[in-house]
Amino acid sequence: FLPELIQFLCAILRLMVQTLTISHFISGRALAKTPASLHLNQTQHCKILEGLVSSQVQLCRSNLELMQTIIQAAKEVKKTCQKTFADMRWNCSSIELVPNFSPDLERGTREAAFVYALSAAAISHFIARACTSGDLRGCSCGPIPGEIPGPGYRWGGCADNLHYGLLMGSKFSDAPMKMKKSGSQANKLMHLHNSEVGRQVIEALELKCKCHGVSGSCSIKTCWRGLQDLKDIAIDLKTKYLSASKVVHRPMGTRKQLVPKDIDIRPVRENELVYLQSSPDFCAKNEKLGSLGTQDRHCNKTSIGSDSCDLMCCGRGYNPYTEQLIERCNCKYHWCCYVTCKKCERTVERYVCK
Ligand SMILES: *[C@@H]1O[C@H](CO)[C@@H](O)[C@H](O)[C@H]1NC(C)=O
Numbered sequence: 001f002l003p004e005l006i007q008f009l010c011a012i013l014r015l016m017v018q019t020l021t022i023s024h025f026i027s028g029r030a031l032a033k034t035p036a037s038l039h040l041n042q043t044q045h046c047k048i049l050e051g052l053v054s055s056q057v058q059l060c061r062s063n064l065e066l067m068q069t070i071i072q073a074a075k076e077v078k079k080t081c082q083k084t085f086a087d088m089r090w091n092c093s094s095i096e097l098v099p100n101f102s103p104d105l106e107r108g109t110r111e112a113a114f115v116y117a118l119s120a121a122a123i124s125h126f127i128a129r130a131c132t133s134g135d136l137r138g139c140s141c142g143p144i145p146g147e148i149p150g151p152g153y154r155w156g157g158c159a160d161n162l163h164y165g166l167l168m169g170s171k172f173s174d175a176p177m178k179m180k181k182s183g184s185q186a187n188k189l190m191h192l193h194n195s196e197v198g199r200q201v202i203e204a205l206e207l208k209c210k211c212h213g214v215s216g217s218c219s220i221k222t223c224w225r226g227l228q229d230l231k232d233i234a235i236d237l238k239t240k241y242l243s244a245s246k247v248v249h250r251p252m253g254t255r256k257q258l259v260p261k262d263i264d265i266r267p268v269r270e271n272e273l274v275y276l277q278s279s280p281d282f283c284a285k286n287e288k289l290g291s292l293g294t295q296d297r298h299c300n301k302t303s304i305g306s307d308s309c310d311l312m313c314c315g316r317g318y319n320p321y322t323e324q325l326i327e328r329c330n331c332k333y334h335w336c337c338y339v340t341c342k343k344c345e346r347t348v349e350r351y352v353c354k
């Protein structure tokens with residue numbers, strides 16, 4: 001996850017605890033104050049937060065309320081990234097170590113590009129959704145679409161507040177990269193670009209509808225524009241990850257910009273992920289490069305994709321082992337109304353990379 005952002009969040013959480021402890025001393029009351037009461041005093045909290053530049057203090061003041069939402073987004077990024085890459089040699093396990101970054105995410109690699117894009121997408125996504133569910137004071141449902149609804153439905157429901165999500169999300173996600181002191185210029189440009197790509201992907205809203213009328217007859221149907229699930233967004237971004245462009249930081253016109261390394265006639269496209277450093281093949285363990293290797297990883301003998309034993313095990317071969325599965329079987333329907341099943345054992349062969 002974004003290193004600076006996480007550090008910023010940790011600092012705020014630490015501060016909340018500290019302040020609770022202080023107020024405990026002052027008031028002599030138990031520490032068990034609800035965090036909600038802290039929100040009232042956010043101005044003071046942000047002021048004494050150590051090591052923040054002024055823009056961050058401002059951000060903290062106006063956004064402390066969003067913290068809970070952002071922390072949820074961070075958790076979801078972790079889960080979603082690992083699920084999306086479960087069938088790949090690089091399986092996003094290094095995200096567990098954040099805020100300590102392993103080299104696969106710290107260097108400007110393709111993997112870092114994906115994680116930044118997904119993080120930015122998730123933060124905006126969660127904020128937009130939090131507006132809809134009424135968790136945030138600063139926003140509510142998105143506007144009703146301007147165009148005439150299609151046949152058979154009318155606009156209604158509560159649209160996800162994409163606009164607010166993008167606005168506040170980019171403020172949060174991009175703030176560390178816009179600071180002078182953090183990291184190299186090339187890395188900052190890369191992260192900013194990929195974060196923007198991530199947010200662009202969530203802009204593709206889908207039509208979501210609800211039926212009304214007698215016992216679900218759907219005589220009245222209301223629809224609204226809603227965000228896709230984060231897992232679908234992650235799949236989209238994985239496709240972009242697979243076709244990401246390698247870029248270099250070099251003068252273009254009056255400023256230094258990121259330009260594609262091999263085809264340097266065109267600027268970077270707005271919808272492609274970019275990276276600065278090539279990744280290892282992740283076959284062998286190499287801590288310096290942040291590769292865990294694929295030894296002992298599961299592989300699929302019949303698959304022809306990235307989880308096939310050939311690809312996953314990098315040609316080293318694999319070891320079979322057997323697993324007993326217990327399943328429901330021979331199910332019978334009884335009048336009326338229940339089902340009974342037997343338990344059957346089945347042996348399946350599984351494979352792990354040598
Ligand atoms: C990801 O790969 C590493 C290294 O092979 C392995 O230790 C870890 O269990 C894997 N994680 C998941 C969620 O499969």
Ligand SMILES: *[C@@H]1O[C@H](CO)[C@@H](O)[C@H](O)[C@H]1NC(C)=O
Nearest residue numbers: 299300301302303304305350
């Ligand atoms: C292995 O891959 C095949 C083909 O893609 C798929 O049908 C099957 O479910 C996979 N098996 C496991 C255990 O994931």
Ligand SMILES: CC(=O)N[C@H]1CO[C@H](CO)[C@@H](O)[C@@H]1O
Nearest residue numbers: 023037038039040041042044
């Ligand atoms: C609005 C509010 O609760 N303000 C309180 C913030 O904390 C100071 C002491 O730290 C109180 O005096 C304020 O009443």
